[in-house]
Every structure is written in structure tokens, then in C-alpha cells.
Amino acid sequence: MSGDTSPLPFAGELFLTLANQGRLVVDAARADKAIADLERTLALIRSRLRVIRIWQRIPERRVGELPDELMQEVVDAIFVDQLAPGQLERAAAELPKYIQALRRASEARSHRDPPPV
DSSP states (O other), X not given: OOSOOOOOOOOHHHXXXXXXXXXXXXXXXXXXXXXXXXXXHHHHHHHHHHHXXXXXXXXXXXXXXXXXXXXXXXXXXXXXHHXXXXXHHHHHHHHXXXXXXXXXXXXXXXXXXXXXX
């Protein structure tokens, strides 16, 4: 074994395909909660990516010279990126697919269920 391990795969395309085929069906309340959670996660990921990009453009990087309110954000973002290089970018590309799939799966459920009497 070479020591290389592939990262856990994202399944955004699979979820979209299943939702488009009507094979992924989710209750609206559950879908709404999952979508809200995913949107919060996506916002955090995008924020960390912005921080990393800004940090990479600074010629002389010195964490100790940052304002206290930014220091922890920079440290967190860089640490996550070092632990799993490229995964923030992958997640930023994949999470919108999960969100879209859940929306479609929720809509599919509402079209399948008869209206309440």
C-alpha cells in the first residue's frame, strides 16, 4: 500500500440523479432542515476559502500581527485546509448539488402525496 488514501467521495451527482428520477423523495420538513444545515455549512466553507485566498495574497504572513478577531478565523481556515487539502473546494462545489437534490426530492414528494382533506 502506498499510503495514499482517496478522500471520501461526495455524492452530489448521484443525489441529483436520484432526485431527478423521482427515486429520492424527502419529507418537506426534513428537507427544509437539511437544506438549512447544508446552507450554513456551505456559508462557513465559503468564508474559510475567502480567508485562505486573502491570506495567500499577503506577502509577509504573520498571524501574530492580525487583529484578535481575525486571528482565530485565519488559524482555523488554514488548519482545516492543511488537514484535508482541497476538500474545502470540493465541498464548496458539491454541497450546492445536495441542496438542489433535496429541493427536488421534497418537491417530488409534494407532487406524489394527495392534498390533505
